[in-house]
Amino acid sequence: MTAxxxxxxxxxxxxxxxxxxxGLRTPTAGHCPGWTQANLISLPQPIAEDxxxxxxxxxxxxxxxxxxxxxxxxxxxxxxxLRRDLPAYRVYEHGELVGERTDVVDLWRTxxxxxxxxxSFTFEAALLETGVPVRHIEDGGNVPMYTTSVACxxxxxxxxxxxxxxxxxxxxLVERAVRVTARYPxxxxxxxxxxxxxxxxxDDLARPDFGDPVRIEPGEVPVFWACGVTPQAxxxxxxxxxxxxxxxxxxxxxDARDTDYLVGG
Amino acid sequence: MTAxxxxxxxxxxxxxxxxxxxGLRTPTAGHCPGWTQANLISLPQPIAEDxxxxxxxxxxxxxxxxxxxxxxxxxxxxxxxLRRDLPAYRVYEHGELVGERTDVVDLWRTxxxxxxxxxSFTFEAALLETGVPVRHIEDGGNVPMYTTSVACxxxxxxxxxxxxxxxxxxxxLVERAVRVTARYPxxxxxxxxxxxxxxxxxDDLARPDFGDPVRIEPGEVPVFWACGVTPQAxxxxxxxxxxxxxxxxxxxxxDARDTDYLVGG
Numbered sequence: 001m002t003a004x005x006x007x008x009x010x011x012x013x014x015x016x017x018x019x020x021x022x023g024l025r026t027p028t029a030g031h032c033p034g035w036t037q038a039n040l041i042s043l044p045q046p047i048a049e050d051x052x053x054x055x056x057x058x059x060x061x062x063x064x065x066x067x068x069x070x071x072x073x074x075x076x077x078x079x080x081x082l083r084r085d086l087p088a089y090r091v092y093e094h095g096e097l098v099g100e101r102t103d104v105v106d107l108w109r110t111x112x113x114x115x116x117x118x119x120s121f122t123f124e125a126a127l128l129e130t131g132v133p134v135r136h137i138e139d140g141g142n143v144p145m146y147t148t149s150v151a152c153x154x155x156x157x158x159x160x161x162x163x164x165x166x167x168x169x170x171x172x173l174v175e176r177a178v179r180v181t182a183r184y185p186x187x188x189x190x191x192x193x194x195x196x197x198x199x200x201x202x203d204d205l206a207r208p209d210f211g212d213p214v215r216i217e218p219g220e221v222p223v224f225w226a227c228g229v230t231p232q233a234x235x236x237x238x239x240x241x242x243x244x245x246x247x248x249x250x251x252x253x254x255d256a257r258d259t260d261y262l263v264g265g
Numbered sequence: 266m267t268a269x270x271x272x273x274x275x276x277x278x279x280x281x282x283x284x285x286x287x288g289l290r291t292p293t294a295g296h297c298p299g300w301t302q303a304n305l306i307s308l309p310q311p312i313a314e315d316x317x318x319x320x321x322x323x324x325x326x327x328x329x330x331x332x333x334x335x336x337x338x339x340x341x342x343x344x345x346x347l348r349r350d351l352p353a354y355r356v357y358e359h360g361e362l363v364g365e366r367t368d369v370v371d372l373w374r375t376x377x378x379x380x381x382x383x384x385s386f387t388f389e390a391a392l393l394e395t396g397v398p399v400r401h402i403e404d405g406g407n408v409p410m411y412t413t414s415v416a417c418x419x420x421x422x423x424x425x426x427x428x429x430x431x432x433x434x435x436x437x438l439v440e441r442a443v444r445v446t447a448r449y450p451x452x453x454x455x456x457x458x459x460x461x462x463x464x465x466x467x468d469d470l471a472r473p474d475f476g477d478p479v480r481i482e483p484g485e486v487p488v489f490w491a492c493g494v495t496p497q498a499x500x501x502x503x504x505x506x507x508x509x510x511x512x513x514x515x516x517x518x519x520d521a522r523d524t525d526y527l528v529g530g
Contacts, residue, residue, distance in 0.1 A: 045314075046311075046314075049310075049311075049314045049317070052314070052317050052318070052321070053317070053332050053334070053378075056317070056321070056329050056332045057331075057332065064321050066322075067318050067321045067322065067420075069318070069420060069421065076418070113318075153341070155332075155334060156334065182528060183528065185450065185451075185528050186450075189528075263447060263448065263450050263454075263528040
């Protein structure tokens with residue numbers, strides 16, 4: 001990265017990861033358009049196996065795009081160093097957040113299994129391309145996320161509620177939003193619910209559990225997708241001795257293209 | 266099941282499983298049309314975790330439709346008893362086939378994790394429905410399968426080559442065959458290769474490694490899909506103390522519908 005280059009100019013995953021490795025701490029929204037961004041979770045064995053079964057049992061919320069061998073620091077879809085090539089990490093001990101860092105090299109253990117989990121950034125690009133507006137992007141905020149009354153299928157020590165993200169969609173475009181996102185089953189896929197938040201235990205759309213509330217205009221319908229916060233909620237609840245995640249919005253930029261996850265396009 | 270009922274009349278998974286449980290030993294092709302049939306593999310921990318990572322790393326060959334907790338004998342997509350509701354099982358010890366049985370109740374262990382893996386029966390129905398002929402069904406044989414020179418991504422003790430199935434498709438229908446099967450990513454999805462068997466290490470189409478050879482008519486192109494024998498090949502090569510699989514063609518009939526795995530339909 002040259003000094004004159006702004007982060008917004010990143011188009012190549014290797015270059016972006018190199019800048020993060022050199023200490024650039026920035027949210028990754030808008031970086032490397034067309035390249036898939038992913039959630040990261042590293043867990044020690046054997047709880048990593050519980051998490052893997054949890055993810056397989058709840059694939060819409062926890063789509064595993066890649067999993068390492070214990071101790072490995074790269075993957076075919078991430079030809080870098082998972083310990084330091086994200087802009088920021090969060091470290092949890094026994095379910096408590098104990099720190100945020102720009103690398104986790106000194107915390108690494110040979111029994112850590114790392115999962116890269118699909119992120120809705122991928123289908124949001126597809127929504128925009130097909131003419132479906134995405135309110136929180138228009139407004140420059142984070143997507144609103146809600147804890148639902150829907151329980152995920154547990155696995156071993158891993159259990160927790162389904163967390164959803166919400167996007168208000170003009171009623172006439174809901175069909176298109178369903179159809180477009182359904183083509184991306186490995187990045188949360190089609191909505192899990194349309195229209196009646198009370199039916200999934202959401203009392204007040206103005207008060208999301210994570211992220212920022214968004215305007216809902218007349219004629220718009222709230223549409224809910226399974227959310228990548230679901231695995232983190234389960235991981236935190238299981239209180240593993242150590243867990244490492246990405247800092248919210250500071251994603252793993254992979255070497256996979258968004259179109260790699262497009263089905264039936 | 267009444268005495269006058271032929272197995273071909275099965276339309277309900279629960280009824281079919283009950284008949285298998287009562288000792289009916291029959292291949293399941295054609296049973297319960299529209300309901301998803303799956304491969305079964307049960308492995309003891311911790312090798313089950315190696316297999317799970319192997320499957321996640323090779324999702325086209327090893328799509329996990331369901332995974333149990335250790336010792337569990339049912340799943341949401343299989344509301345029966347995995348130890349006896351398939352028509353026949355194969356038992357392996359240290360990688361060697363030691364027997365074939367109609368139930369494995371007495372072999373069951375609390376550390377066995379069972380995986381149900383997607384099967385190409387699902388997309389074959391979709392091919393036929395859309396007018397793409399399936400030769401081995403026309404001819405009443407088993408699909409030809411070949412061990413390729415393509416290595417799967419290993420995980421722990423699990424490693425092995427990609428195994429593919431082959432269907433000869435009229436040249437003008439190859440595009441349709443690709444498109445239709447691509448919509449079923451969790452049952453092997455789109456072909457892994459079209460047209461040049463030598464490029465994936467297949468020397469002689471007339472001599473498949475598993476199944477039966479099929480006619481290739483003038484104007485037809487050999488099309489290759491990742492195959493559910495891949496996980497079994499890796500499991501056998503890893504020589505676990507115990508492994509239980511379904512007997513070839515004697516599949517698990519699930520409570521999932523083929524359309525549950527259709528994406529972008």
